């Protein structure tokens with residue numbers, strides 16, 4: 001089996017040189033699928049996985065804009081339209097200086113299997129730019145978003161490709177992009193998700209990724225007769241995913257002790273409460289400040305330039321960025337008694353870290369399964385837009401919860417090995433099957 005994996009990876013590496021994050025995402029799936037493909041030759045003979053790792057389309061474009069000082073700035077924009085076998089392309093837009101082809105191809109590839117797991121008709125895509133919204137004025141962000149959309153609008157649409165948020169792309173950026181799209185196309189459609197409630201957005205979409213991750217971890221704990229009540233939780237990040245992961249954890253009686261950003265993390269041993277969370281939401285979403293400022297207000301410790309994984313906790317929720325949990329971080333978590341990991345971020349654990357978690361047989365949920373609540377609720381936003389109606393908060397939350405339970409149960413179906421559940425294998429196979437069957441039916445396209 002190992003030889004077959006290396007043979008496949010050799011061709012992926014040759015065809016996609018210098019793209020380590022993409023190789024990492026593909027290798028994890030190829031390792032899960034190779035034994036399955038041996039038992040299911042119809043997929044192997046049709047070269048489904050070989051076709052799946054090749055994007056259907058990659059769009060790259062220049063994004064020039066003028067800053068507040070009147071100086072011309074130049075960024076690069078991308079849209080990776082990975083796979084449309086089961087529905088229109090669907091995936092976020094990441095605005096971060098680290099954005100490049102490798103990062104967006106890994107995200108787009110993960111999105112294909114993630115969207116399949118949601119049971120909703122959505123293909124996989126991802127886009128973005130190396131533009132950094134941090135420290136920019138609202139007017140500069142608006143001018144960038146308008147120029148970015150002035151190119152992207154040719155390649156997207158409600159039945160073609162529906163972008164949404166990701167790192168650096170929140171409600172503000174979606175609003176500016178939507179306004180420009182509407183002006184250029186002279187039509188009002190559900191072409192983006194994460195929209196504002198007064199112009200086609202869905203209730204629960206801001207909360208969805210965080211809520212969904214907690215719902216998934218709840219299902220994992222149930223397989224061992226455990227619950228979230230009283231569990232000490234370490235959360236990384238302090239953006240959209242982290243904020244609502246914390247909110248749902250507090251609601252379910254867990255104790256959240258950390259939050260972070262790219263400068264460091266706060267450690268609140270007594271647990272972050274609703275009032276303190278409200279302060280984080282205001283700090284990050286309104287004042288666009290740094291998590292360090294909370295340390296003073298919460299009278300808790302702050303650790304400069306460190307990640308929160310040396311902190312003693314029962315459950316870890318990595319909700320910042322890729323490869324933020326190394327092998328050593330994973331060893332520290334297991335040594336300190338961590339029993340479960342729920343990935344809110346995309347690919348936040350390195351392959352070494354995953355190996356440590358699986359060797360220790362802890363409950364480990366890969367992001368493509370546990371963070372699928374965000375895109376699932378984007379799918380629910382698309383459904384509401386198509387019907388030109390809005391569901392209540394309770395209706396959307398119930399659908400989200402049911403989808404996360406279904407994803408968990410599908411992972412168990414394909415991942416159970418004796419008393420242990422390999423959620424990586426389960427998610428990769430469960431996500432693959434629906435896409436592969438559609439690709440078989442569509443012929444060699």
Ligand SMILES: NC(=O)C1=CN([C@@H]2O[C@H](COP(=O)(O)OP(=O)(O)OC[C@H]3O[C@@H](n4cnc5c(N)ncnc54)[C@H](OP(=O)(O)O)[C@@H]3O)[C@@H](O)[C@H]2O)C=CC1
Nearest residue numbers: 166167168209237238239240241261262320321345346374
């Ligand atoms: N938004 C969504 O719907 C979904 C997002 N995700 C994933 O969740 C993760 C977080 O996204 P989201 O909350 O939307 O993004 P936000 O931009 O709202 O927040 C990102 C958070 O992560 C931190 N961060 C970003 N890059 C780094 C880095 N290189 N090192 C350390 N910290 C970093 C940011 O800190 P700072 O402010 O200092 O940059 C910030 O606290 C990403 O992996 C994203 O792909 C997954 C599913 C859905």
Ligand SMILES: N=C(CCC(=O)O)C(=O)O
Nearest residue numbers: 091092164165166375378
């Ligand atoms: N950034 C997202 C959300 C994508 C979406 O809602 O279309 C992800 O699933 O990684």
